[in-house]
Structure formats: structure tokens, C-alpha cells
Amino acid sequence: MLLDAVVLVLREVLEAAVLVSLLIALSLNLSLRLRWLAWALPIALLGTYLFASSLATITDALDGAGQEVVNASLQIGIYLLIVAIVCCVLLLQRSPSLTSLLYVAMTLAVSFAMIREGSEIWIYVTGFAAVTEYRTAIYAGSAIGAGIGLSVGVLLFAGLRAMPASRSYATCLAALGLIGAGMVMQATLLLTQVDWLPAGKPLWNSSALLSEQSIAGELLYAVFGYEATPSAIQVGLYLGCLALVAVLPFVLRGHDRGRDA
Amino acid sequence: MRASAALIFWLLLVPVAQAKTPLFEIEIRDHLFQPSELRIPAGTKVKLIVYNRDPTPEEFESYELNREKVILGGRKANIFIGPLEPGIYPFFGEFNPKTAQGRVIAE
Numbered sequence: 001m002l003l004d005a006v007v008l009v010l011r012e013v014l015e016a017a018v019l020v021s022l023l024i025a026l027s028l029n030l031s032l033r034l035r036w037l038a039w040a041l042p043i044a045l046l047g048t049y050l051f052a053s054s055l056a057t058i059t060d061a062l063d064g065a066g067q068e069v070v071n072a073s074l075q076i077g078i079y080l081l082i083v084a085i086v087c088c089v090l091l092l093q094r095s096p097s098l099t100s101l102l103y104v105a106m107t108l109a110v111s112f113a114m115i116r117e118g119s120e121i122w123i124y125v126t127g128f129a130a131v132t133e134y135r136t137a138i139y140a141g142s143a144i145g146a147g148i149g150l151s152v153g154v155l156l157f158a159g160l161r162a163m164p165a166s167r168s169y170a171t172c173l174a175a176l177g178l179i180g181a182g183m184v185m186q187a188t189l190l191l192t193q194v195d196w197l198p199a200g201k202p203l204w205n206s207s208a209l210l211s212e213q214s215i216a217g218e219l220l221y222a223v224f225g226y227e228a229t230p231s232a233i234q235v236g237l238y239l240g241c242l243a244l245v246a247v248l249p250f251v252l253r254g255h256d257r258g259r260d261a
Numbered sequence: 262m263r264a265s266a267a268l269i270f271w272l273l274l275v276p277v278a279q280a281k282t283p284l285f286e287i288e289i290r291d292h293l294f295q296p297s298e299l300r301i302p303a304g305t306k307v308k309l310i311v312y313n314r315d316p317t318p319e320e321f322e323s324y325e326l327n328r329e330k331v332i333l334g335g336r337k338a339n340i341f342i343g344p345l346e347p348g349i350y351p352f353f354g355e356f357n358p359k360t361a362q363g364r365v366i367a368e
Contacts, residue, residue: 004358056333064339067330120320123331124356127318189327195341199306212324229327 005141013149044114065194072187082180177245182225200231294363323352
């Protein structure tokens with residue numbers, strides 16, 4: 001039970017920790033304050049509580065598709081917020097007034113990620129800690145799992161801060177694009193699960209090469225949304241969402257240049 | 262006229278199409294899936310209803326099927342699976358991965 005709790009909580013914390021680390025590093029690169037983080041924590045806690053405590057109602061809503069639709073909405077929301085963050089960051093020098101919009105987008109993106117991962121931890125911990133014989137193992141395991149997950153986030157942050165500023169900035173933006181595209185891909189899986197999207201045949205199967213259950217697989221899942229058996233819809237959406245973020249620097253810079261002329 | 266005929270056609274077709282999705286049910290009891298082996302037709306989309314008879318929550322999870330869903334204690338969850346190529350697709354309960362193990366066999 002102890003080990004199960006470690007693994008479960010680690011998996012959930014990892015995904016949110018990577019996003020938070022990237023956004024903190026990005027903020028420091030841009031010499032922004034971290035007050036968005038202070039807003040994100042209470043919003044995430046409240047959202048986690050509301051989501052977890054009404055999960056039974058949510059699950060039965062929309063003819064049994066409620067849980068997937070809410071989770072997919074959060075994931076697609078994170079992608080859209082990441083697009084907004086990247087736009088704001090690229091235009092920030094020219095329009096410093098975008099700073100407040102950037103703070104709001106960062107706050108919401110981190111809150112959404114924490115609500116998604118936090119509610120599952122909440123349900124798990126409250127569900128099993130209610131059983132006396134499991135209680136100690138659940139609390140200890142969850143604390144260890146959360147500790148490892150946060151440590152990975154801190155290591156990533158330290159790595160990003162150790163880089164030269166311009167490379168760190170570019171790495172943050174690229175990683176945000178990858179995370180966002182991965183979120184959209186995971187959202188399509190959830191919508192397929194409730195038959196809102198058609199299921200496609202897997203384009204390939206790389207599970208023998210890199211299992212999703214391995215540590216590397218889990219890490220790649222957290223950063224790139226790694227999927228061993230993706231369908232054509234998923235691969236298409238992933239590449240499309242990634243391409244949209246990738247062209248933003250060129251489009252927005254071109255826009256700026258147009259204004260200079 | 263043609264439009265209304267098309268409408269009637271669709272109204273008739275849609276429920277038929279839904280009714281054709283085969284239904285399978287499994288239970289979670291004492292952190293075990295019952296039955297733990299589910300045989301489904303290959304190449305067909307099926308609807309799986311998982312009943313959690315335990316008081317504790319469980320998460321139905323499968324890397325091979327790309328499925329994950331939290332099922333609270335005493336509740337049920339719908340999960341659509343497939344169409345699948347013939348083969349064996351393991352699934353497990355993420356909250357009790359040592360005991361809650363099962364597999365879907367598409368044939």
C-alpha cells in the first residue's frame with residue numbers, strides 16, 4: 001500500500017510540478033514577480049475540493065460522460081492558456097500592459113493543472129485513509145510521492161536557471177508548447193473513452209520500445225504527453241497544436257515588424 | 262419531402278446504431294475485478310460498465326486500451342472500448358494495482 005501510494009501520488013504531482021517549474025523559471029527569466037503563484041494555490045485548492053467532492057454528480061452527468069468532459073475541458077483550457085502565455089511573453093517588450101494578462105493566464109494554467117491532478121490525489125487519500133489499517137501507509141506514501149515529484153520539479157527549475165538566460169527562455173517556451181499539445185492529445189483520449197470522438201486505429205505501437213509504465217515513459221508522458229499507441233486523430237491534433245505554438249514567434253515578430261515600418 | 266424522409270431515416274438509424282454497441286459489465290469487489298477476463302469481439306466498439314461494489318474508490322486504468330476513469334465507492338462508470346485488433350489488453354485498478362488486475366481479450 002505504501003509503495004502504491006508513492007507511485008500514484010508521484011505520477012499526479014509530476015505533471016503539475018513540471019508545468020509550475022517551467023512557469024516560475026519563465027517568470028524569473030522575464031524579471032516578473034511570482035505573485036501569480038500565490039493566487040494559483042488557493043484557487044487550485046478550492047477547485048480540487050469542489051471537483052473531488054462533487055465527482056459522483058459530475059461522473060453521472062452528460063449521460064455518464066461528465067468526468068471525462070470536465071477533465072478534457074481542463075486540459076484543452078491549459079493548452080489555450082499556454083498559447084495565451086506564449087503570445088503575451090513574445091509581445092511583452094512591446095506592450096508591457098500585457099503583464100497582467102500574463103499573470104492571469106499563468107494563474108489559471110497552474111490552477112487547472114493542479115485541480116486535475118489534485119482531485120485524484122484527494123479522492124485516493126480521503127478514500128483509503130478512511131480505512132484504519134491503510135491510514136499510515138497512505139499518508140506516508142503520499143508524502144514521499146509528493147516529495148519526489150516536487151524534487152523533480154525543483155531539479156528541472158534548477159536546470160533551467162543554470163542555463164544562459166536566452167536558452168532557458170527558449171527551452172521554457174518550447175517545453176510549454178509540448179506540454180500543451182500533449183494535454184490536447186490526452187483530452188482526445190478521454191473524449192474517445194465516452195464516445196464523443198470516434199476511436200481510430202493506432203498508427204503505431206512503440207510500447208515494446210518505450211513502455212508508458214516505465215519511469216522514462218512516465219516522464220515523457222508528463223512533458224510530451226507520450227502515448228505508445230496513438231491514433232491518427234491524436235497524432236494530427238498533437239502536431240497541429242504544436243505547430244500553432246511553434247509559428248507564434250514568427251507570426252508575432254512579423255506583426256511587430258509590420259508596425260515598425 | 263426528401264428532407265423529412267432523411268430525417269425519419271436518421272431518427273430510425275441513430276437508436277439502432279446505438280443499440281448495436283454490445284454491452285459488457287464487470288464488478289470490483291474486495292479490490293478484485295470480477296470477472297477478471299473479459300472476452301469481446303474484435304473490430305467492434307463495446308460499452309463497458311464497471312460497478313465498484315467496494316466502499317473505497319478505484320481508478321480503472323489501462324495503458325494498452327488508453328483508458329482511465331475514477332470510480333467512487335459504490336458507484337458505476339461507463340467506458341467505451343475499441344474497435345480493437347485481436348489481442349490481449351491488460352487493465353488494472355490504479356488504487357490497488359497489486360490485486361485489481363484484469364484483461365480484455367479481443368477475438
